[in-house]
Every structure is written in structure tokens, then in C-alpha cells.
Amino acid sequence: MNTPTRKGAGVRLVDIVKRYGQVVAVKKLSLDIAPGTLVTLLGPSGCGKTTLLRMVAGLETPSEGRIEIGGFDVTSLSARERNVSMVFQSYALFPHMSVEENVAYGLVSSGLNKTDAAARARRALETVGLAGYGLRLPSEMSGGQQQRVAVARALVLEPDVLLFDEPLSNLDARLRRSMREEIRALQQSLGLTAIYVTHDQSEALAVSDRIVVMRAAEIAQAGTPAELYDAPRDVFVATFMGEANHVCATLESVSGERGRVALGEARIDLPHRDLVPGPVDLVIRPEAIDLEAGEGAGLPGRVSKATFMGSHVEYHVDTALGDLFAVVPRTRPLFPAGSVVSVVLDAKGAILVRP
Amino acid sequence: MKRFDLTAVWWLAAALGFAVLPWHMAQEPLRLAEYFALVAADPDIASALAQAAFHGRPWFWPVAASLMAALPGIDARSPRAARARWLLAGGVAGLAAIVVQGWLVGVQGWRYPWLEEIFGVLDERQFGFGIGGTLAFAGCLLMASDGLALKGRFGGERFVSGAVAVLVASIAIFTVWPVLTLLSQIFTVPSDQTLLAATADRLFAPKIWTLACLTSRSNCGVAWNTLALALSTASLATLLGLAFALIVTRTGFRLKRPLRLLTVMPIITPPFVIGLGLILIFGRSGLVNQAASSWLGVELGRWIYGFNGVLLAQVFSFTPTAFLVLIGVVEGVSPTMEEATQTLRASEMRAFRTVTLPLMRPGLANAFLVVFIESIADFGNPVVLGGSFGVLSTEIFFAVVGAQADFGRSATLASILLVYALVAFFLQRRVVGRASYVSMSGKGDAGLPARLPPPVERAAFALALPWAALTVTVYALALAGGFVAVWGRDWTPTLSHFARAFSVDFGTGGIVWSGGAWNSFWTTIQLAGLAAPLTAGIGLLAAWVLARQRFAGRGALEFALMLSFCVPGTVIGVAYVLAYNVPPVEITGTAAILVACFVFRNMPVGVRSGLAAISQLDRSLDEASATLRASTGRTLARVVLPLLRPAIVTALVYSFVRAMTTVSAVIFLVSARHEMATVYIINRVINGDYGIAIAYSTVLIVLMMAAIGLIQLLVGRRRIGRRAAGGAHTLGARA
């Protein structure tokens, strides 16, 4: 596992449709995944992301369309004929086999002899920090350890594509954080192509090269984490990618890249993002809002709730635009609930989207 | 990708069967050299190719053409789509050609007169398929299924498509066809009646449907009798089975092991022993009656004959079946779930009622269904204890063998039984519903099985212990018959019955098996030993396919699998004789017909217990194995089977034991060369020679116990790391 492996293979989905009887789980969807990148499928439950992943794995057959891995059409190949491995949400560790047998299982299936397979399994366990645990049964390990075993079992096969189906959903927050970093580090150091399904945006932002946001069996938007965060296509993507205030505004005029936006009484200058003048939605990230004491130059408001979070403070502020949610660094002055404040917007954190 | 795959083997097998091996079943045993039948002077033992080329039997050429058509498909380097086309076309055409020629040309030339009109009189004949025909059929079948898999059906899995093909073909041949053959007898007409009148007479006879017993003291129709009996038996047996299962898994009862053994006893008992034992206790001259009349001066009379007695005997016989179905489920209910209920402030009783019991619901429904069907198909108990009380299975038997000798009537009654079974089957599906009961997942963690709430524990003991005591008494009395001079009359101890049945002499040529029972004894062990692994293997494969694969016609396959279980043995026996006495499948009088009968009659229990166990296995375990490059076969062998050990034991034990104790089906199928122990025993009982019958039964019981022990030892227990034996793990993530 220490020797760098070849880069993973690219994955192409062409016009994929999946129907279960009358129900359409995936609507005519196309997607290109570059070799060696980690792509996250993000979306609320029931949006079709897991179905899509299982079709790449070969566990489901698409009703229509084509799947290519490394340039080969694998649509009619079974799971074991594709060079992919998967980490399951439930881990799916075989309860009657030891940890080492679990990890060596795929190697032996691929035709490796048992001694070599066991040696490589031990190395893989070392990679995930579980050296010496090989003889235990899965039931004798903690959740985090079981998760690592599942990852080791998938990694040891050096697959073209590594698939993760909500791999961290059964772990506690702290473990989740460190595990996702480990997964990302492993993926990058090994140059693997990975597809990662989750409904947790912070996890998606942390591990992905690209994120595909899905909604109701379709792709809502795909792009790098920064693109999705800074330039969401609509309110759904904006709110799914992180906390956001959503207010109605009017685009009054455009000139060049910029446009003039009427926000109540105030006028601000923002990139118009190819919108035409008329009513628009404005998405304001909470960290783009700053509060100043008293009635300053900004939008007047009144703090309705203040929550101390350690590194920062979360405020709810009543304004003419409605309730605004703000996240202000601890380094700024504190305002107790009831304080009268002036709300200042940082234009970098305000994004115009289609209504 | 590999250059060579199994498809080529299928093609070669088919070609070998077609061109080299004798196509038909030989009437006399063949010598080794005669298996090479590319050229043979006698057309009856020549290969199909030789028959077509040298013996003027052109009906084999289409088979040859089909094989040639499939040939391009075996090259693994060709594109998948093209291979799929050739294999599918060649395989299906080959199957059709084989079946059609076998069906149309029989032992007396053309099978149908209209063929004679078209082609003229055929002065040829052919017997049933032999090794060549069977191999060619199997080869074509698997090529066709490979073709389907290559087309992307069954998820592209050849193993799955092959398994489905083999299951469908064997069910069609060994269950559906004989049953349809028999049911077609409904439409045979006595010479003095019209078809319509005869069919209507049979279907609506008051003897079947009258409800007279509700208003007077006369008998109700057999259809109602059967229904009332089956519902009562199924309810009581399920209840008792549950009580035993709960005691064994969830109490600290010290006599668990003997209790467990006791629940298995009735299953390994040859038929009639329970019935005779009950008569000895509760009969008119039985112990209870004699005690009552001498101590209390009360004549209890003949209450044991009729509904009461049959119900009692059936509950004796089928409680173990319910127990065996339930024990796996009760063991599989996750302790964590019960622990969860306790943390949710539920009382033990509420936890049991709202969580444990509902989680066992699929098991309870399965047990009820299995017992219901066993009861409607049971023959031995009603025939011994029924008196004037008739049920469908006995009526079917007597309609065939009795003074009426009426196949049409028996077929009509059999169709009513089938309707019952259908209804039971669909009801069970409704009850179990779509709720998921995944209880053992890939996420290992542990917990302790909850103790039973005290009222439930008391109830379980109150039900189970008296029953256990009664069982012991019945057995002690019944089996004593083998060791006394005249059972029920002259209680002088003797071993003469054993000597007559199992004596062994040492002659000049070594051991001489001189006892009368040896022949049937060895045959029975051999056939049961052959049938058990086949039954368990096919049954569990079927369960896995049904539980894990989605394909068109899955529901129909599931029903077809249950079909032979629904049909009483007598009917299956007659149906087999009717269907297999003539080509193309001509196996009457061979050991094959007995093995086939055992396998396809007993497989449903393997399927049921397999289904119940697999429904508790998280599907992602299979999927994980598939994504880890394991072939489907390897997934089954390394992941599924080890986790299904309890179900395997059930299936093996059940099929072995049933093969040794079945009587109603095999009465028609035994031949002089292949006599079964049960038939030998029944003939003794019929002649009133109870001593030797019971002595033989005792030997069989001991033998079966040894076999069960051996099976448990060989298969072993599943190892999944639990704190206390009995329970296994936690909730599925994707419920």
C-alpha cells in the first residue's frame, strides 16, 4: 500500500435513467468524473444519489443509458467484473470472519494466494492505523475501528474507482471529522478516483474535488466546492451548501459584469451573474454580515437572539428585510439580545440567484 | 477478461450428450464400453447423432442444428451482444428440439393420431431420456441462461441466471408437470356421463361441501373438515412451537437440551407410531379409559376417534416443524432492539408485546403456513384416528385406491387442496407484508437476549411441560411395543422382533444379512442420504434467489416451489406414476423417481427456513462481497452459507428425516428393487404385526438421531462473536 499506485480511472455516466416500476429514481443524468478526483454526490434523502452510486458499483442495472469506467462500457457487467470497491453505510463486515479475513477477502476472490493476501491485508490495516487488530471479530471493535476496516477492505484492492455510501453516518462528530480527513488523505496519496455519497454538506466541502448536488432524481448543480458555495445556481443549492439568509430583491440595472440591486431602501453593487433586471433572490452568507453598535450606516436592526459558540457568536437580527442570521467572529464586540445594531453586508458574501 | 469460460463447458457437455453418450435410458444396465455410443448396433442405446445418421431417426437433426447455432457464442473474445444472441438462440432452440421430439415420439411411435395422419405410421419407438439426453438438455439450458446473463439480465450474473434456469426447469419437470397431469384427470369422464355433468358432480358434491354438522350430528363435508382441522392444528402447533422456542432460547430452564430433543422426536418418528401410541393411552381400552372406568366408574368412550384425536396427533406431529421454523427466528431477534425498548421505559411485558413478538411475525406466519399445509396434506394421522371423520387427503387416497377407483374424483379433491394452499400462501404474504425485519447486519455489535416477562415465561412452561410429559408417555408406550411379545396385550419382554427384522448370520462368504428388514433398510439410508444434500442445496439456493434477486416471474417461481408441499403425498405419488411412466421422462421403478419425490416434496421446508433466515441477513453483506470481486458462488459459499448454518441444519435434517419417514407418496413409487423402510413398516402394521413394525421404527429413530448429530457436527455453528449463545445482532442501518 505504500507504493504509489496508478491513477484511478475516469467514470462517465451517459443519459442514465433508473426506474422502479412507475417510480423514477434517476432522470436522464449525465456526469463525467476525471481520474484521480473525489466527487461527492450530495443531496437530501431520496434524491437518487445512492441509486446512482449503486449503478456505478454494478449492484443495480440502469434502465437506460451507459456507464463507462476507464473508457470501457461496463453497463452490462456485474459488480465483480468491474474494478470498483465500495464502503457501505452499514460497513457490511462479514460477522463470522476475523478483521484480517475480511480485508483479505477481496484479494483471495481476485485469485491471490492466502499468504500473500494476508500479508497485504495486514499492511492495509496498518495504513488505516489498525495494526495488530487482525485476529479480532468485527463485533469486538468500536464503530470507528469497524469503519476503518471497511475502508481498508475496499482500498486493498486498489480499485479503479472507490465508492463510499455515507460511510461516516454511524460515527460521532469528532470521529467523523478525523475519518473524513483520513479518507481524503488516502485518496489523494493513492491517486484514486472516488465517488462519495453523503447528505452532510460540511463533509462534502471537506473531502471533495467536485460536488454534485442532486435534487429529485436530477443534478441540481455540479462544480468545485468553492463554486457551489460562492456561485450557487439557485436557492436550493445555496441553502444546501451551507447556512444562508435568503431575501427578495430587485435587480435594477446592469452594466458590464456588475448590477445595481435594490434591497429595501438600500442599493448595493453586485455581480449580476447573467440575470436580467427584475425581481431576484439574494442569498447572504451569515459570515458576510457584520454588526456595528448603534444606528450606523448599515441596515438598522435589533438583536433577537445571541448564541455564544466559542470561536464565534451566532446572532438573529430583526430587520426591515426580515430575520437575518449572522455569524460574527469572537474578536468583534459582543451584543446581548435586545441591542440595537447596524447591519453591514460584505458584498463578497452576497450572491444573486434566479428567483 | 478471461479467454475461456464455462459456457464452452456447457456446449461440450451438450455435444457429448448428443454425439457420444447413449441418448435414451437403457432397459438393461449398460457395460462401460457401451457408454461410448457414437456407433451402436442397437438404436435404443446409440447416441442421438448415431440414431439420426445410421438408424433413420431424423427427428434428432434439429437438436444438432441448434448446437451448431450456439457454437459461435462460446468464444469469450467475441462481443458480448453477439455471444448473447447466439447462445440464447441456440440454447432455446436446442431445448425446444429436445422436448418436442421426446414428447412426440413415444414407446409406440407417434404420440398423437394426427401426427400419424400427416407423416404416416411410424414404425419406430423411443424410450425415456438417458444420460445423453439429460446432459444435452442441461447443456442447452445453461447456454441459454448464459446468453440471458450476457444480455445483461439478472444483473449480468451468470450464476444467478443459471440458478434460476435450473430451478425453473426442475420445478417444471418434477412438480408442475406431474400435478397438471393429475389435475387433467378431472376431465376424464365415466362412460355413462357427459363431461359437464361429471365435472359438476365432482366439484359440487355434498360430501365435499355440506355443512350438516352445524345443524345435526351428521358429518360435515370433507372440505370444511379439512379447513377446521388445519386451522386448529396450525394455531395450536404454532403456539406450542413458540413456547418451546422461547423456553430454549430465553429462559434459564435447566432441561433445555432434553426438551429440545423431545420436540424433535415426533419428526423422526415413522408414521402410525404416534397414532397407535395415542390409541394405547386414550383409546377405548387405553390406559386413561381403563383408569377412569375402574377408579371413577366413568366410561370415556371413543372420543379419540374423529376430529379430537386427529387434532391431537397432528399437533404432536407438527409442533416440531413449527419449532424448527421458529427457533431460527427467535434466535435472530436482535437483543439490542430489546435493550432499546428497556431504555425506552417499556416494561418487560410491553417490550415483548410491542417489539419482540412483532419482530417474530415473519417466523410465526411462516410456521403457521407450513403447519397449515402439513395438516391439510397429512395422511397418516387421519387414517389411523379419523374414524368416520374424513379429510381431503384421505378422501383422495380412497378415491384412488378404494372401491371407487376414481382418478377424476381424486383430482377434483386435490384441486380443492391446492386452492387452500394458495389461499394460505397469499395470506401469509399479506401478513408478513413489506415491513423489513433485518436483524443481523454487517455492523457487528453485541447484546444479551432479554429474559422473558414472567407471565409469558409461566405461560410458556404451562403449555410446554405437560405437553412434553405427554410426549414422553406416548413414546414410552409406543416404543415398548418393540420389546414385548404382543403390543398392548402380552407384555412379556422379548427381543424376537428385532431378531426377525435384523438378524445377521456369518456364512462361508462372510456376513449374510438374513433379517427381513435389511434390504429396505439399506435402500432407505442410501436414498435418504442422497436426497438430503440435494434437497438442502436446491432449497437454500432457491431461497437465496428468491430473497436476493429481482426478476420477472419471481412470485410464480416461489409459488411453484411451494406447490409440491401443498399436494398430499398420495396425490404426488399417483401424479409421479402417471407422468413418469412414459417417455420422455421415464423413471418409474428406478431409484431416481424416489429421490426426485423426496427432493421436490421436502424442498419447500428448506426454502421456507432459508427465506426466514436470509431475511435477517443484511443485503449489503452480499453486495460487499460482490464489489470485492467475489463470484456469486464464492459469495454464497463464504458469506451467505456460513451465516445460514442453522437454516442448513434445518434443511438437511428435515429432508433426511422426511425421506426416511414419508409413506403416502412412496407407496406408489417403491418397486421390488427399491423398497423403503416405511412401506415395509406399513405392511407390517396392516397385517397386525405391530412388534416388528415398532422394532423397525425404533431402529430408524436411533439411526435418525445419529444422523442428526452427525449433521450438526459437520455443519457446525455460526461464529459471529456474541456474549451469550442464542442471540445475534443489531438493527440494520437500512431498514
Add this chain to the structure above:
Amino acid sequence: MIRTFAALAAFAAVLPLSPAVAQGTLNLSCSVQVEWCQAVATSFQKSTGITVNMTQRGSGEALAQVRAEAQNPRTDVWFGGTGDPHLIAAEENLTVEYKSPNNAQLQAWAIRQYEISKGRSVGIYSGAIGFGFNKELLAKKNIPAPACWADILKPTYKGEIQIANPNSSGTAYVVIATLVQLMGEPKAFEYLAEMHKNVNAYARSGTGPIKAVARGETAVSLSFVHDAVTESNAGFPVGWATPCEGTGYEIGSMSIIKGARNMTQARRFYDWALTPEAQRLGFEAGGQLQMPSNKTAPLPPNAPDLSKMKLVEYDFVKYGQAAERRRLLAKWDAEIGSLPR
């Protein structure tokens, strides 16, 4: 796991099982008592060298099998069992004509069976219908043993009589046919309705009632008297009597199956089975007390001698026909079977 299956299969395969191959074989379906059947098979094998494959079956089962196998028979000869199913088989063209040279030595009733069946069947023994009773139980209850049909109707026998259901039992059918011939049809059904009050159960099989008698489950049964003798020989306190008004009887018969694969051997057996040597076996091997059909065969000691019994003129032609049988059974169902208990 696979190894387990393989081990079981291998275990099963090594067990001793080797059928002897002989130059000639005979497949015999035998519907008399097992010991008798075995003696018949071994004696014939000894005297001729022909291997006999014998299967013992009740006559109903044997007929069912012969019918099912009609297109491709496996059985060559069907030996024993009530005459009726043999007549049905003859009527349905399932058996073939054969005139044995030994026919000359047979009793008149045996030849009648031959004539009725148009040469397709012949009588080999005969047994009468009568009463079987449990001597101990009768003594205990202080009831006299029945001697005449009229006795059976007496109230002392209330709940003590058992007879089989004629729908399923040939024996019971013979009883009904006997009564019809003895009393005329209307009187016979009045008699049956009256007797119904004393009957405790209509058993499913013909030998069921006599077994109930043996075990003390009922006091009296209507059975073939030789079945009563079988139970008595097994050690039970069973006695028998034939009705003083006269009684019916069966003609145990033998037929060769149409399309028999071993026709030569079948005929040899047929001839042999009609010899006195063969007919002695019923008593000598089986302890059975039926009357042999060969005039020179000795009557077993204590056997009910049909020639000394009062027998009805049993019309086998009429009562052996399928249509007449169905009519009588339907009438029994309507008038007797549906009566309240």
C-alpha cells in the same frame, strides 16, 4: 459446507446395493398378506430359476398402479386381492386373456371368475364375509357373540359395531352387495339404516374394523373372516362367525397385465400359482384360512369351508360393474352415510 454435502453423498453411495441380474425376471404385484407374498415369490423362484421382483400392495393400490401404468406397464402379474378390482381391470382392458391348462383342476367359483372376466382373470382362493369379535370385551360386557345378521340389530350391540365405509373399502361394498342379494334392495337398505344406530364408526379401510376389534376399541366388526384369523394368530382375543342366514364372499383373483414385458414368465407363474403346491402356501407360510381354488389343494385345518357355509348366490357380473357399483354407493351415501349419528 460443500464438503459436508459431498461427504453425505459419498456415504450414501458406498452402501451395499446390488441387484442380481438373472436370465429371466417376473414383476409381481401381490395383494395378499406379506408372508404369503414372500413365500409365493421365493417358491416360484426356487422351482423355476426366474427372478421374482415382488411388491406387496393392497388391491386398490394395485389397481391404481396398473391403471396409471396402462401405457407402459411395469407389472407382469397381479396376484391376489378381491375379485372386483380384477373385474374392473378386465372391464377397462388393462389385463389380457389367458387360459391355463390347470383351469381344469379348479373349483366352479374360480372358473366363474374366469368366465365373467372373459378369460382375463381367475380365482385363486375364496373368503367369506362374517363377524369378527373381541371375545374378552364381549365377556366383560356380557354380550353374546353375534351369529346371524338379525343379531346385529339388537340394542345390546349399540355402539359396538364397526364396518368400513363402502366408498373407500371393497370389503364393505361386498357386505352391502351381499345384503342386497340376500334381502332384496329395499329391505337391505332398511337393514343398513337400522344397523346404523349400532355402528360407532365407518372406518376408512376394509381391515380397519377388525383391527379395532383386536385392540378392544370396538366389540364387533363386519369383515372377511380370514382377516379375523390373522389378528387371532397375532395373539389377540379375536373370534369369528359367519351369519346363519347366509353370507357373501370374495373370489381372490389373479390376472396378467396387458402389455407385460415378461409374458412367458408371467404365464409360467400363472400356471404354477394354480397348482396345489402353490396354493398350500397361503396357510403354510401365511397362516391364512382362505379356501384354495384348486380342488386337490387341502383345505387348511379349521378353515371356514365355503362349501359347508350358507352362501348367497353372489352375482359378480352385476355387482362388479362400475355403473351398478356407483349407483349403490350413491344410494348408500344418500340414505345411510348422511344419517345423523
